Amino acid sequence: xxxxxxxxxxxxxxxxxxxxxxxxxxxxxxxxxxxxxxxxxxxxxxxxxxxxxxxxxxxxxxxxxxxxxxxxxxxxxxxxxxxxxxxxxxxxxxxxxxxxxxxxxxxxxxxxxxxxxxxxxxxxxxxxxxxxxxxxxxxxxxxxxxxxxxxxxxxxxxxxxxxxxxxxxxxxxxxxxxxxxxxxxxxxxxxxxxxxxxxxxxxxxxxxxxxxxxxxxxxxxxxxxxxxxxxxxxxxxxxxxxxxxx
Numbered sequence: 001x002x003x004x005x006x007x008x009x010x011x012x013x014x015x016x017x018x019x020x021x022x023x024x025x026x027x028x029x030x031x032x033x034x035x036x037x038x039x040x041x042x043x044x045x046x047x048x049x050x051x052x053x054x055x056x057x058x059x060x061x062x063x064x065x066x067x068x069x070x071x072x073x074x075x076x077x078x079x080x081x082x083x084x085x086x087x088x089x090x091x092x093x094x095x096x097x098x099x100x101x102x103x104x105x106x107x108x109x110x111x112x113x114x115x116x117x118x119x120x121x122x123x124x125x126x127x128x129x130x131x132x133x134x135x136x137x138x139x140x141x142x143x144x145x146x147x148x149x150x151x152x153x154x155x156x157x158x159x160x161x162x163x164x165x166x167x168x169x170x171x172x173x174x175x176x177x178x179x180x181x182x183x184x185x186x187x188x189x190x191x192x193x194x195x196x197x198x199x200x201x202x203x204x205x206x207x208x209x210x211x212x213x214x215x216x217x218x219x220x221x222x223x224x225x226x227x228x229x230x231x232x233x234x235x236x237x238x239x240x241x242x243x244x245x246x
Contacts, residue, residue: 009177009181009182012181013176014053015176016176017171022159022160022173023057023130023171024055025055025056026055027057027058028128029058029128029131029171030126030128030131030132031043031046031062032063032131032134033080035063035071035072035194036196037183037191038135038182040191040192041134041182041189042132042173047085060088060128062087062090063076064092064119065089065091065092066094066115067092067096070197071197079192088122088126092115092118098114120163129169130169131168132173134174136172136178136179137174137176137179137228138178140157140172140175140228140231141224141228142209142210143157144231149205154239156231157172178224
């Protein structure tokens, strides 16, 4: 990765933070770390920015262990220690519970709901007003197609989303970066890699949508950017909308 590229990644995060007003002076930010390249990159950049931006905020890393063997908890703890942070490690059975016989139809939904609820609770216990999640541009696009195909609605995750009457706000600082750029950045910084122990990681509906989109992207390099920009360029007069009374 060139020196220009190394600067470009943090710059893209800074632009997203500024555009969507994600971070303000004095924020206490809970940072959800899964152990994947996205969350590790997000943590590194949010930490690195503190030395060069005119505002101050504090970071509070959290990892929700889902109960699978071979999870990344120890790796994440060591990673945070190198950056000078203490990790809140929460041991759960969310992943195991979500894959029981009673819930095999949609284990990802239950697992995500349980994990998100506990992240909210921990953020509150830590006195945080922001929760940073490592979703990137690809995740935003995939969620758009997931909701269209399986929920019958046009919606996706948003970069900055308040909850509980504004007491807690979810922020997604990687929204302007795609997975390929983040992977390259993570490799260059030696963040390491672990295999996701979730048994449905490669067979979920999201993975199916991802494969479909990757095939589409190969036909035209502008498609991914066009899809992402289209979510902010909505022409409501050309959508079905609601029916008018005659």
